[in-house]
Amino acid sequence: MDGAGARRAWAGPPVVWAAGRLVLLLFVFKVFVFPGPDVTSDVSVIYQGWFGVLRQGTFPLADVAWQYPPAAALPILAPGLLPFLSYPHAFYVLVLLADAAVFALLAYAGRRPGKSMRGLWMWVIGVPLLGPTVYARYDVMVTAVAVAALLAGARHPRIMGALAGFGALLKVWPVLLLVGPVRRRAWASAAVTGAVLAAGFAAVMPGAFSFLTYQSNRGTEVESLGALVFHVARHFGWSGQVLLNYGSVEFLGPGVSLVSTIALTLTGAAFGWLLLWRMLAVRFAAHSLADAAFTAVLLFTVTSRVISPQYLVWLIGTAAVCLCFRGTRMGPPALLVLLAAPVTMLEFPLWFGDVVASDGLGLTLMFLRNGLLVAAAVTAAVRLWRATVPAAPRTGIPAQATDTEETPVSST
Numbered sequence: 001m002d003g004a005g006a007r008r009a010w011a012g013p014p015v016v017w018a019a020g021r022l023v024l025l026l027f028v029f030k031v032f033v034f035p036g037p038d039v040t041s042d043v044s045v046i047y048q049g050w051f052g053v054l055r056q057g058t059f060p061l062a063d064v065a066w067q068y069p070p071a072a073a074l075p076i077l078a079p080g081l082l083p084f085l086s087y088p089h090a091f092y093v094l095v096l097l098a099d100a101a102v103f104a105l106l107a108y109a110g111r112r113p114g115k116s117m118r119g120l121w122m123w124v125i126g127v128p129l130l131g132p133t134v135y136a137r138y139d140v141m142v143t144a145v146a147v148a149a150l151l152a153g154a155r156h157p158r159i160m161g162a163l164a165g166f167g168a169l170l171k172v173w174p175v176l177l178l179v180g181p182v183r184r185r186a187w188a189s190a191a192v193t194g195a196v197l198a199a200g201f202a203a204v205m206p207g208a209f210s211f212l213t214y215q216s217n218r219g220t221e222v223e224s225l226g227a228l229v230f231h232v233a234r235h236f237g238w239s240g241q242v243l244l245n246y247g248s249v250e251f252l253g254p255g256v257s258l259v260s261t262i263a264l265t266l267t268g269a270a271f272g273w274l275l276l277w278r279m280l281a282v283r284f285a286a287h288s289l290a291d292a293a294f295t296a297v298l299l300f301t302v303t304s305r306v307i308s309p310q311y312l313v314w315l316i317g318t319a320a321v322c323l324c325f326r327g328t329r330m331g332p333p334a335l336l337v338l339l340a341a342p343v344t345m346l347e348f349p350l351w352f353g354d355v356v357a358s359d360g361l362g363l364t365l366m367f368l369r370n371g372l373l374v375a376a377a378v379t380a381a382v383r384l385w386r387a388t389v390p391a392a393p394r395t396g397i398p399a400q401a402t403d404t405e406e407t408p409v410s411s412t
Contacts (some may be wrong), residue, residue, distance in 0.1 A: 011118050013080060017103055020128035027132035028092050035155035036349030039133045040088060045314040046247075047138075048087045050076050053204045059207035065247030070201035070208040071169035071260040075138040095135050098126065098144040102317065105144075109151050109324045117253055118331075119324035126316035126338050127289060129308060131345035139149055143317035146174045146293075150321040153289050157182060162191030169197050173314055176300060179274050180292030195394060213395045219250040220261055221306040222355055225349065225370050226259040231358040242356050249356060270299035273381070281388035287325035294330050295384045298337075299379040307370070311350045315376075329383040344367040348352055 012194020028043075029324050046065060047307045053060045055157040060066040079090035102123055112119040133141060149163035160182065167174025168190070178190060201208040220226045222242060230238060250256075274296055280286075297318050301311050304357055319334035347355050347365040354362035 010261050013107065013117070013124050014102070017124045019101060019406055020124065024098065024128055024132055024135045025092060026285070027312045028135045033134050035243050036352055038257065039131075039136045043091050043136050044088045045286055047076055047091065049080065049325030050215060051087060052302070054205075055080070057357065058205055059210060061207040061210050067247065069169045069172060070205070071166065071197055072138070072171065073201070073205070075141045075170070091138075095138070095140050097136075097368050098141040100155055100221055100318075101144045102140070102147050105147055105151055106324060111323075112380070114326060115324050119320040121321040122316060122323050122334060122338065127313065129338070129341035129345060130312055130316075131307045132351070133345070133349065134313055139313045141301045142171045142174065143172065146314070147317050147321055148262045149174065149177050150290050150318065151292055151324075154183070154286070157186035158189040159348060160193075161186035165190035166197065168194055168367045169201075173297060173300060176296040177293045177318075179278065179296045180289040181278075181281070182289065192240075203221050219245060219252060219305065220256050220263070221248045221308070223309075223366065223369075224263070224307045225302055225306055225374065226263045226305065228370065229259055229364060230256070231363055236328060242358075248308070260305050266303040267300065270303050274299070277385060277389065280389060281330050281385075283388045285325075285327055287322065287328040288320040289331075290318065290325065291328055291380075291387070292328050294322050294333070295377075295380040298373070298380050299331065302370070302373050302377045307373070309344045312337070312344050315373075316341065330380060333376040333380035333383070335394075336372050337380065340369050340372040340376070343372065358401040 026032050028040055030040070039212045050060050050063070050066065053063075055075055059070070059073065069084045075094070079085070079087050080093050081094060082090035083336075085093065103120070106120040106123055109115055109122045119183055127140075145163055145167040149167060152160040160251075161178070162188070164174050164177045167177070175190070178187060196210070202381065213276070220230070222231075230253075231239060233255075234240075238253065238255075240251055240256060243252050245249075245252060274292075277292075294315070297314050301307060301315065316401060317338045319330060319337050322330040323334055345367060347369055351365060354360075355366060356362070
């Protein structure tokens with residue numbers, strides 16, 4: 001490619017990123033009104049209410065919607081750094097900056113020798129496909145920490161561990177970044193970082209771990225995989241209800257406790273599978289760390305009692321890191337996640353009323369979105385296993401040699 005062609009190729013992502021984010025800002029700033037429920041109320045009502053409580057030096061103990069680890073106080077308090085803006089506007093600006101940080105990290109990674117720009121494009125295209133909800137939650141900020149941790153990877157295990165530990169105290173799921181072939185130094189760094197931060201919050205702010213009680217009492221949210229049981233059952237006389245419960249719209253009634261228990265069991269089974277994989281996997285390459293993290297986050301998401309729209313940000317971010325590596329096995333599941341993003345925007349907020357009503361359109365959207373996520377999770381798990389776990393040799397036939405493109409990663 002000549003110099004002019006290369007410049008045009010590098011100019012593409014920033015232009016598309018800027019255009020997509022401008023549209024998101026126009027919606028959250030309410031220059032234009034996005035159809036469906038107002039997704040910005042979480043910021044203007046819930047987050048701003050928590051901001052007032054947190055500023056007084058305590059967590060929102062009386063609010064059952066507070067279901068986050070203690071470091072979540074930081075993004076909620078962060079808009080106070082921009083006192084010249086209203087709380088909601090300051091929050092959206094900070095999310096934009098976090099989004100830009102992810103863009104910069106992926107752009108830097110993609111331009112390194114042997115890397116690919118596919119990861120950057122995944123982020124550039126995938127985020128706006130989720131609609132304005134993505135800028136009205138703090139998940140982009142958490143994903144920025146997770147992306148930085150994964151890109152630090154094998155080169156800087158202590159930095160990766162510290163970022164993963166910090167991310168876990170923001171929203172738990174970044175601890176899944178450590179399931180892959182990480183070095184023991186990363187685990188030690190994550191443990192120290194997490195312990196120090198947790199102890200610090202517990203010492204200075206009452207109620208740092210009150211979220212554990214509220215989180216354990218959650219039921220089956222209407223967008224989750226388990227909720228499909230009740231979406232269908234309502235058409236056959238199921239007597240339960242759909243109500244706002246513990247901060248989300250959930251099914252309440254006969255059988256809900258059982259389905260929620262099954263979901264937790266599936267999550268436990270997924271962790272068991274990840275443990276088995278880690279014990280048997282020996283063929284690691286540079287991309288294996290990101291591939292394992294993406295697979296783990298997928299499995300956690302699809303088996304959860306709750307699949308909120310912003311969860312897709314986690315998947316897009318971790319998939320983007322995978323795609324920075326030319327040798328990644330996660331291309332097909334990343335594409336499935338990308339396809340699930342616009343369907344997620346359609347089910348929330350556009351036609352969320354149809355989802356809550358379990359009508360034909362709502363059922364179609366939920367089966368399609370959750371089906372894509374399940375397909376992505378299964379595909380990712382199969383491809384990760386095949387790429388890293390040697391096949392059992394047949395009698396009299398030597399075991400297949402490791403792929404020459406793969407470079408073992410030490411776990412020490």
